[in-house]
Amino acid sequence: MEGGSRVRLRPLQERRDGDGWVIGRIETGDFIRVPDSGRRVVALLGQGLAVSEVAEALRRETGRNFAVADFIATLDDVGFVATVDGADRGAGPVMRPSLPWLRPRHVRWLLHPRAPLVPAGFAVVVLIVLVTHPALVPSSRVLVWSRYVGLVVVVNAAITWTLIGVHELAHLGAARAAGVPARITLSTRLQFLVAQTDVSGVWGQSRRIRMTVYLAGMAVDLCGAGTCLLVIVVADPHGLVLHLLAVAVAGTLLVMPAQFMIFLRTDLYFLLQDLTGCANLYADGSAYLRYLLRAFRPGPRAGRATDRMADPSRGFPPSRRAAVRVYSIVLLFGTATCLAVEFAITVPALVTIAVRAGAEIGASPLTTVDGCAALAIVVTWQALWASRWWHRHRSEVRGLARRRLAGRKGGEQA
Amino acid sequence: MTDAFATSQDVAAGLPAEQDAEQIGVTRLDRLETTGLIAAL
Numbered sequence: 071m072e073g074g075s076r077v078r079l080r081p082l083q084e085r086r087d088g089d090g091w092v093i094g095r096i097e098t099g100d101f102i103r104v105p106d107s108g109r110r111v112v113a114l115l116g117q118g119l120a121v122s123e124v125a126e127a128l129r130r131e132t133g134r135n136f137a138v139a140d141f142i143a144t145l146d147d148v149g150f151v152a153t154v155d156g157a158d159r160g161a162g163p164v165m166r167p168s169l170p171w172l173r174p175r176h177v178r179w180l181l182h183p184r185a186p187l188v189p190a191g192f193a194v195v196v197l198i199v200l201v202t203h204p205a206l207v208p209s210s211r212v213l214v215w216s217r218y219v220g221l222v223v224v225v226n227a228a229i230t231w232t233l234i235g236v237h238e239l240a241h242l243g244a245a246r247a248a249g250v251p252a253r254i255t256l257s258t259r260l261q262f263l264v265a266q267t268d269v270s271g272v273w274g275q276s277r278r279i280r281m282t283v284y285l286a287g288m289a290v291d292l293c294g295a296g297t298c299l300l301v302i303v304v305a306d307p308h309g310l311v312l313h314l315l316a317v318a319v320a321g322t323l324l325v326m327p328a329q330f331m332i333f334l335r336t337d338l339y340f341l342l343q344d345l346t347g348c349a350n351l352y353a354d355g356s357a358y359l360r361y362l363l364r365a366f367r368p369g370p371r372a373g374r375a376t377d378r379m380a381d382p383s384r385g386f387p388p389s390r391r392a393a394v395r396v397y398s399i400v401l402l403f404g405t406a407t408c409l410a411v412e413f414a415i416t417v418p419a420l421v422t423i424a425v426r427a428g429a430e431i432g433a434s435p436l437t438t439v440d441g442c443a444a445l446a447i448v449v450t451w452q453a454l455w456a457s458r459w460w461h462r463h464r465s466e467v468r469g470l471a472r473r474r475l476a477g478r479k480g481g482e483q484a
Numbered sequence: 485m486t487d488a489f490a491t492s493q494d495v496a497a498g499l500p501a502e503q504d505a506e507q508i509g510v511t512r513l514d515r516l517e518t519t520g521l522i523a524a525l
């Protein structure tokens with residue numbers, strides 16, 4: 071690229087964000103935060119000015135000499151550049167949205183300013199019903215509603231997947247209402263299998279819309295739990311219907327507190343990240359934690375990496391620095407607690423289910439089917455988690471393996 | 485990167501006047517992936 075080069079950018083969305091600007095592509099969800107000078111470069115390029123003309127205009131306006139070409143190269147790295155002197159820069163990967171037929175006009179009502187009143191009303195209903203009918207307070211006991219373990223596991227799994235599907239559809243619907251092409255996939259957070267909705271395009275939206283998208287899943291959870299509780303109280307069902315409604319209530323209200331596990335990048339994590347004005351709280355918190363762990367690693371100080379490594383939060387504004395430092399502590403203790411619970415409670419429970427299911431096999435045709443169904447669900451679940459974990463982390467694992475291998479070869483040659 | 489831009493250093497090298505210029509800070513924003521935890525039991 072020369073000074074006279076003309077750069078055409080892709081259609082970009084932008085909004086004011088504090089003392090800077092958020093700019094990005096809604097169709098890919100790639101967004102950056104830049105100061106006023108960066109936004110001005112984007113605007114001047116949009117007017118058809120050559121690179122050197124943009125730099126000159128900026129120098130005239132501000133009295134400062136900016137590295138415009140470097141900035142344009144960064145824009146190219148994130149896929150914002152369409153052509154340089156007419157040469158195509160390649161479209162790059164574009165998100166394939168889930169439910170592409172769902173148009174913003176179908177779900178625009180989700181963003182109505184009074185829409186939050188609906189889940190707020192259901193929250194009040196849930197509270198009143200649970201206070202006036204303490205027997206309906208959900209517990210893990212209602213999840214075991216039959217002596218057939220396979221039947222329980224299969225039906226509970228079906229209810230759980232339905233609830234999660236509705237939860238993610240709420241995120242997708244709220245994002246789509248704002249014209250954002252969201253995508254639902256399966257992934258992992260530590261030992262958990264999760265459904266996740268990529269709504270990165272909402273970075274370009276107002277704070278009210280971003281908050282609505284983050285909280286839409288929990289809002290629909292409250293509506294679902296409230297509806298089930300109302301049906302139980304008003305219609306007074308018995309038998310299987312009552313059991314299934316109780317499982318749905320428990321599956322919602324017992325799982326909802328998990329959203330407070332912000333160290334897993336849950337819905338409330340994104341709310342917190344937004345409110346603290348952080349661009350990437352998890353990455354910044356992880357970097358600060360690595361810095362702390364190296365700083366307090368036992369051993370001789372001389373020559374240690376810490377001596378050369380600066381505090382990664384040092385350059386942040388005070389409020390953001392405090393948020394990153396507190397989050398790094400939450401990240402450490404939250405992760406340790408989560409893994410401890412997995413090995414102390416979840417793994418033994420899974421083993422118990424597998425043993426009980428195994429004992430059912432061969433006793434009678436009915437129990438054999440029941441035991442096989444339970445084992446199939448447990449094994450499928452673990453296989454799905456392993457598959458999604460590998461999909462999420464394979465590049466890191468391969469990179470680590472390559473570095474180890476290169477280090478070993480280097481050591482042998484030395 | 486393709487032919488037009490090899491690296492940001494190459495781009496800067498093409499414009500000598502920018503060698504000592506002030507960098508424009510860019511922060512890449514995290515992907516927003518809302519989650520629903522699927523209980524294992």
